Amino acid sequence: MGWFSKKNTFFLPCTTDIHSHLLPGIDDGVKTIEESLEVIRFLNDLGFKKLITTPHIMSDYYKNTPSIIRSKLEEVRFALKEAGMNVEIEAAAEYYLDEHFYEQIINEQELLTFGENYILFETSFTVEPLLLKEVIFKLSSNGYKPVFAHPERYLYLHENTRLLNDLIDQELLFQLNILSLDGYYSKPVQKMAIKLLKSNAITFVGSDCHNLLQAQAIKKALSSKNAQLIKSINLKNRNL
Numbered sequence: 727m728g729w730f731s732k733k734n735t736f737f738l739p740c741t742t743d744i745h746s747h748l749l750p751g752i753d754d755g756v757k758t759i760e761e762s763l764e765v766i767r768f769l770n771d772l773g774f775k776k777l778i779t780t781p782h783i784m785s786d787y788y789k790n791t792p793s794i795i796r797s798k799l800e801e802v803r804f805a806l807k808e809a810g811m812n813v814e815i816e817a818a819a820e821y822y823l824d825e826h827f828y829e830q831i832i833n834e835q836e837l838l839t840f841g842e843n844y845i846l847f848e849t850s851f852t853v854e855p856l857l858l859k860e861v862i863f864k865l866s867s868n869g870y871k872p873v874f875a876h877p878e879r880y881l882y883l884h885e886n887t888r889l890l891n892d893l894i895d896q897e898l899l900f901q902l903n904i905l906s907l908d909g910y911y912s913k914p915v916q917k918m919a920i921k922l923l924k925s926n927a928i929t930f931v932g933s934d935c936h937n938l939l940q941a942q943a944i945k946k947a948l949s950s951k952n953a954q955l956i957k958s959i960n961l962k963n964r965n966l
């Protein structure tokens with residue numbers, strides 16, 4: 727070995743992010759408009775030009791509605807304009823799979839989507855929800871394209887290859903968290919993230935950024951060796 731080649735190349739897989747918590751004070755993401763702008767500036771400096779932010783909607787904790795989310799989005803857009811920041815921001819939601827979500831689907835209430843009717847949802851990290859397959863089926867039947875937020879984080883999916891294959895057969899789209907690649911959440915989550923990437927099961931990536939510390943961790947994760955695995959993936963983020 728004669729020469730060292732420096733391999734800490736920073737890799738940004740796409741300029742559109744589809745998962746974050748950047749509307750102030752309505753979930754466990756940023757708390758104030760100042761914090762919102764600070765994090766958005768950091769993500770923009772990383773190279774993200776468009777942010778589709780996704781506040782939690784969870785009946786027990788975050789009772790957000792389309793109108794609450796839209797009015798917060800307008801506040802942030804106004805502040806960005808005032809600050810002279812040229813970054814595009816839209817909002818959808820991250821729906822938690824609970825009975826409230828199921829009822830909203832059944833009753834055909836307005837659901838927040840992005841792109842071509844994509845709808846982002848998450849579940850419990852530990853227990854497979856009874857309604858999982860039913861919710862995916864109903865959403866698809868109603869013309870939505872369901873997107874599973876961070877599948878690598880669900881422990882109930884780690885050893886259940888059968889369920890994993892069933893979900894893929896249902897044409898559920900998988901969104902990987904960038905932070906998972908760097909072991910930010912845990913080693914098993916990192917392992918699952920790599921497995922899903924290598925088996926070509928990932929369609930979207932997301933920052934799932936809640937605050938400045940996570941934004942900084944995302945920068946670090948994008949410099950990691952594992953981030954290179956995203957290079958060969960035909961991400962749908964790139965069409966948004």
Ligand SMILES: [Fe+2]
Pocket residue numbers: 745746747820875934
């Ligand atoms: Fe999230």
